[in-house]
Amino acid sequence: MKPLFKVCAVAKDEGPYLAEWVFHHLHFGFDLIHVYINRTSDASSAVLERINRSHPQVTFEFIDWVDLCDPAVSAKLQTIAYARELDRSRQQHVDWLLFLDIDEFWTPNDFSTTVDRFVATTCRDRKPAPICHLWHCELGQHAPFTPLQRGAGYEMSSHLKTLIPLEGVEIKHVRVHHPIFGKSVVPMGADGTPMVFNEKQPELADSTAIRPMSAYVIHRMYRSEQEYMAMMLRGRPSQRKQLKLNRPGYRSHRNVSVRHRFFWPEEPFRDYDLARRRFLEANDIDSIISQDRRAILKRAGLAVSMIKELLETPDRDRAIAFLRGTRHAVVASGEAPAPAPVAIPPVASEGQLPTQSAQTEPVQPETVQSELAQPEPVEIEAMRPEPAQPEASQPDSALSEPAQPEPIQAERDAERLPPVETRRRRSWFAALVGRS
Numbered sequence: 001m002k003p004l005f006k007v008c009a010v011a012k013d014e015g016p017y018l019a020e021w022v023f024h025h026l027h028f029g030f031d032l033i034h035v036y037i038n039r040t041s042d043a044s045s046a047v048l049e050r051i052n053r054s055h056p057q058v059t060f061e062f063i064d065w066v067d068l069c070d071p072a073v074s075a076k077l078q079t080i081a082y083a084r085e086l087d088r089s090r091q092q093h094v095d096w097l098l099f100l101d102i103d104e105f106w107t108p109n110d111f112s113t114t115v116d117r118f119v120a121t122t123c124r125d126r127k128p129a130p131i132c133h134l135w136h137c138e139l140g141q142h143a144p145f146t147p148l149q150r151g152a153g154y155e156m157s158s159h160l161k162t163l164i165p166l167e168g169v170e171i172k173h174v175r176v177h178h179p180i181f182g183k184s185v186v187p188m189g190a191d192g193t194p195m196v197f198n199e200k201q202p203e204l205a206d207s208t209a210i211r212p213m214s215a216y217v218i219h220r221m222y223r224s225e226q227e228y229m230a231m232m233l234r235g236r237p238s239q240r241k242q243l244k245l246n247r248p249g250y251r252s253h254r255n256v257s258v259r260h261r262f263f264w265p266e267e268p269f270r271d272y273d274l275a276r277r278r279f280l281e282a283n284d285i286d287s288i289i290s291q292d293r294r295a296i297l298k299r300a301g302l303a304v305s306m307i308k309e310l311l312e313t314p315d316r317d318r319a320i321a322f323l324r325g326t327r328h329a330v331v332a333s334g335e336a337p338a339p340a341p342v343a344i345p346p347v348a349s350e351g352q353l354p355t356q357s358a359q360t361e362p363v364q365p366e367t368v369q370s371e372l373a374q375p376e377p378v379e380i381e382a383m384r385p386e387p388a389q390p391e392a393s394q395p396d397s398a399l400s401e402p403a404q405p406e407p408i409q410a411e412r413d414a415e416r417l418p419p420v421e422t423r424r425r426r427s428w429f430a431a432l433v434g435r436s
Helices: 015-027 044-054 064-068 077-091 115-122 225-231 266-282 285-310 316-323 405-416 428-433
Strands: 005-011 032-037 058-062 096-099 104-108 131-138 153-165 171-173 215-219
Touching: 005 015, 005 077, 005 115, 015 032, 015 044, 015 104, 015 266, 015 285, 032 044, 032 077, 044 058, 044 285, 064 077, 077 096, 104 115, 104 131, 104 153, 153 215, 225 285, 266 285, 285 316
Parallel strands: 005 032, 005 096, 032 058, 131 215
Antiparallel strands: 096 153, 104 215, 131 153
16 A cells, blocks of 8 residues: 655744745655645735645645744744644654745656655655755846746755655654654665764764765755845744845856756656646636736845845944845945855756766866856845846756746736735634724
């Protein structure tokens, strides 16, 4: 009998991204998907309601009731949601559970293996154990709301997310990246070898464990510069604090030497992309999220103004760090940094399907197209749409990004928009505390 796999997330104002995230995990074999909606003001619930009509295995609920608790408790909203879901999943007889954020995508390196086949291969001839998946942090794209792209660059990270077997494994406490297990539990990496953790930060992988494996979690932590800036105003899922400055700068295909790329086999990716488009069209997702997309672009401009104000406060250093790599970067010393070296993407041999992430050595920027060089830092200014420019030349026409007419048009229209209306239904919690 096939094991039952479930993925769970906590989402705050993730309306424009939920459908792609849900499709991705259904495509790779997750049987159940549950989303906890948290302090949101966008169309997240409408998106999930629409998907649930045709995919009843995709469910959601509001978790704002945690705000009724003492602030010291409500600050742990994310782990409270995970603990609740762990208990529920056991009652549902779920075999494997994975906690992700909406910008995280469980992905096999061959882009075709489903999660059940991956686990069967990784745990062959051994007792099921937690499987740790390293973050592959995707570099920022040029156009807003760009879906996953074949050939996109990424950086490997010590952060990880853990696929947990629920039968016969002692789980003492849930945490965001890696639970605390009983002493007899030995987590493994996605290559089937024991995972080595950092001695000082036990939720992170040791540097010796950071290498390409057969599956990983794509972390879309940057998306595009506009979305990166707008993220500052969204806050963290577990906090009510408005500003989110926990990013040390924006890293994109334009300002980073690209050493790793997602060279997935072309045919599986083409099938995936076609299925994704059909999924979005069948559920009429664009009509639900168009207003939220425009709101994100509008927030990006507001974020720039707020960052400018922070430069005159004790948060100056954090604000400068957050802006690093964007067109609004500020150099505290008044001197522009030297351009970062940029790598030319490797060319795969004809008919070759790489089994590991391709790598190149960086070359000096004068040897590649000028638009790929580190952008010169400029003073803070009002956010305006970035003129369309070609991305780095790719070794294969299949690697080029498709045109993004809707996001670009949305960006042009952002300043003419009326205020965004909240479309969330009024919960019993709101009624209880007298909120409108």
